[in-house]
Amino acid sequence: MLFLRTFALMERILLIGSGGREHALAKALVASTSCDKLWAAPGNPGIEREAECVQLNVADHGAVAKFCLKNDVSLVVIGPEQPLSEGLADFLREENIDVFGPSKSAAQLEWSKGFSKDFMLKHHIPTAPYRRFTPTERAAALDHVRIHTLPVVIKYDGLAAGKGVVVASTRDEALIAVNDMFDGAFGSDGVVIEGFLIGEEASVFAVCDGRDFVLLAPAQDHKRIGDGDTGKNTGGMGAYAPAPIVTPEILATVRTRIVKPVLDGMREGGSPFIGCLFVGLMIDGDDVNVVEFNARFGDPETQVVMSVLNADVAALFASAARGSIDASTITTVAMGYACNVVLASGGYPDEYAKGLPISGIDEAEADPHVTVFHAGTSMKDNVLVTNGGRVLGVTATADTLANAVRRSYEACAKISFAGKTHRSDIAAKAV
Ligand code: AMP
Ligand code: GLY
Numbered sequence: 001m002l003f004l005r006t007f008a009l010m011e012r013i014l015l016i017g018s019g020g021r022e023h024a025l026a027k028a029l030v031a032s033t034s035c036d037k038l039w040a041a042p043g044n045p046g047i048e049r050e051a052e053c054v055q056l057n058v059a060d061h062g063a064v065a066k067f068c069l070k071n072d073v074s075l076v077v078i079g080p081e082q083p084l085s086e087g088l089a090d091f092l093r094e095e096n097i098d099v100f101g102p103s104k105s106a107a108q109l110e111w112s113k114g115f116s117k118d119f120m121l122k123h124h125i126p127t128a129p130y131r132r133f134t135p136t137e138r139a140a141a142l143d144h145v146r147i148h149t150l151p152v153v154i155k156y157d158g159l160a161a162g163k164g165v166v167v168a169s170t171r172d173e174a175l176i177a178v179n180d181m182f183d184g185a186f187g188s189d190g191v192v193i194e195g196f197l198i199g200e201e202a203s204v205f206a207v208c209d210g211r212d213f214v215l216l217a218p219a220q221d222h223k224r225i226g227d228g229d230t231g232k233n234t235g236g237m238g239a240y241a242p243a244p245i246v247t248p249e250i251l252a253t254v255r256t257r258i259v260k261p262v263l264d265g266m267r268e269g270g271s272p273f274i275g276c277l278f279v280g281l282m283i284d285g286d287d288v289n290v291v292e293f294n295a296r297f298g299d300p301e302t303q304v305v306m307s308v309l310n311a312d313v314a315a316l317f318a319s320a321a322r323g324s325i326d327a328s329t330i331t332t333v334a335m336g337y338a339c340n341v342v343l344a345s346g347g348y349p350d351e352y353a354k355g356l357p358i359s360g361i362d363e364a365e366a367d368p369h370v371t372v373f374h375a376g377t378s379m380k381d382n383v384l385v386t387n388g389g390r391v392l393g394v395t396a397t398a399d400t401l402a403n404a405v406r407r408s409y410e411a412c413a414k415i416s417f418a419g420k421t422h423r424s425d426i427a428a429k430a431v
Contacts, residue, residue: 010036011314012072015051016058016088016101017079018044020342020375020393021299025079025313026050027371028306032314039071045384046374058083061091068097075100075318078275081296085111085159089275100317105271107295109262110278113164113192114157116293123265125258127290128153130194137190138182144193145174151196156181158189165233167196199284200429201291202246203239203301206259206279207316209325210272213259214316217308217334218246219301220430225349227425234349235390238426240339240401241304245283245430253288254279262293274320300340303373303393307338339404340395341412341426342375346419348389356386356418364411369404370396372415386417402431 011034015026023046030038030050041064043053057063068076076092078084078101087104108115114132119125133141145152145168154177156164164181168174181191202220206213219241225231246254258279266273278294297305306313310331319326345352361372361384373395376388392415396407405427412422 009074009318010034011318012037012074013039013314014064014068014073014076015040015043015079016064016076016083018042018047019079019299020373020390021297021302022079023047023050023373023375024303024306024393024395025077025297028309028313029077029317032312034312034318035314039073041067044374045377045379046372058088059086061088064088065092065095065097068092069095074098075314075321077101077317079296081107081110081159081294084275084295098318098321099274100321101275102273102295103271106266106273106275108271109266109273109293110295111159112157112189113155113292114190117192117194119265120290123261125261125290126288128195128197130192132157132190132192134190135182138178141178141182141191141193142175145178146171148174148193149195150174153194153196154178154181155192155194156189157192197282197284197289197291199282199287200245202243202281202283203298204246204251204254204279204281205297205301205305206277207320207325208259208263208273208275208277209320209323210267210274211263211323212325213263213277214325214327214330215251215255215259215333216305217242218251219243219298219305220245220427221298221301222423222426225423227423232349234344236298236300236342237344237423238339238341239301239304240337240404240427240430241301241308242334242337243430246281249286250283250288254281257288258290274323299375300342300390300393303340303395304338307371307395307397308334308336310335336397336399337401337404338395338397339401339408339427340373340393341408341422342390343392343394343412343415343417344390344421345376345386345388346421348421352389353419354385354387355380358384358386358391358415358417360415361392363414364394367396367407367411369398369407370394370411372411391417391420401427405431
């Protein structure tokens with residue numbers, strides 16, 4: 001028995017998801033000594049290089065459980081928010097399958113902005129002041145934005161695929177945003193109205209087992225479509241890690257004033273948080289506030305965070321899923337630097353074409369420090385084609401951030417598809 005326990009279990013893992021984030025997780029999982037076998041559902045053409053892709057209907061929880069039991073899956077890793085908010089982790093745990101990913105009620109930290117703000121207030125976690133309005137309180141919400149200082153931030157109180165937040169600089173914009181949200185632009189879950197925070201954003205991921213946690217390298221995303229943070233919001237146009245704006249002092253604050261109280265509070269509330277807690281920060285000098293929590297890894301940040309992480313990720317996630325985080329699986333959370341540049345379809349985040357042939361990935365990856373993660377690709381008649389707004393995440397590592405940035409852009413230049421666009425200033429502020 002002792003003999004068995006001293007050796008890490010060989011994990012048979014099912015990864016749920018199909019984006020660049022899942023490609024990065026797949027690469028890290030298969031590189032783990034303790035990973036025996038990796039499946040991905042549904043996966044994508046990039047993930048297929050790392051894992052056996054299976055066409056499971058992820059919304060059919062029974063089918064996922066059946067697959068796990070039939071194939072002796074020891075761990076399920078859930079990438080995206082949708083299956084978490086639909087309770088996939090709860091269903092699998094009831095079938096005694098270990099899951100890295102929070103329950104539906106713990107994932108409320110992401111899918112209900114109102115829950116998340118009330119929770120932060122109760123547990124003294126630093127965040128912008130706010131008020132929450134239920135679906136029947138439209139008039140009160142409109143009155144509130146009439147007197148609120150500008151800019152004012154209006155958030156839809158439910159999942160809105162990253163499109164449920166309006167930062168309004170004028171009174172008219174604010175009133176329109178409130179009305180739009182109550183008119184059911186996304187559904188009808190009410191709104192949160194909060195004060196505008198100034199500063200620079202950063203993302204910190206905590207791998208959590210319900211009680212203990214490990215912080216991974218802090219990253220910075222670039223959410224706007226245009227250089228200099230201009231234009232529309234997107235899912236994220238590029239990232240780098242570690243982000244120097246998150247100093248060791250700030251990381252200590254994240255640890256003691258944010259992540260620890262979250263884990264304690266969620267456990268006390270009967271919803272222990274097991275999975276990746278994504279802490280979206282606004283940093284202004286020494287002042288640190290939480291902009292948002294997500295109940296999953298971020299994309300594209302995961303592509304850089306995993307690229308610098310020196311760990312047996314399979315063992316780390318498995319220990320988190322089993323309530324016994326083992327920090328000894330991590331040699332270092334940041335080995336050098338990584339930079340990721342997203343190659344997007346022309347027109348994104350609005351309308352864009354799909355099905356356009358992609359070339360040059362092998363040439364880009366001829367540099368051993370470069371990995372091209374697939375975000376929105378598919379195979380058509382044996383040709384790799386575009387299949388989403390964010391198509392590829394071109395990621396490079398190096399001993400300095402400047403070199404990682406240079407390598408990513410050199411690799412980007414080798415890849416072609418009609419309408420290819422990208423930002424030219426990823427990590428420029430930090431370099
Ligand atoms: P969220 O979905 O809550 O992350 O909001 C999306 C984006 O809106 C954030 O990444 C910020 O850029 C911006 N944002 C959200 N809340 C605030 C706030 N209170 N102050 C300033 N910007 C915010
Ligand atoms: N990159 C931001 C997110 O994943 O929500």
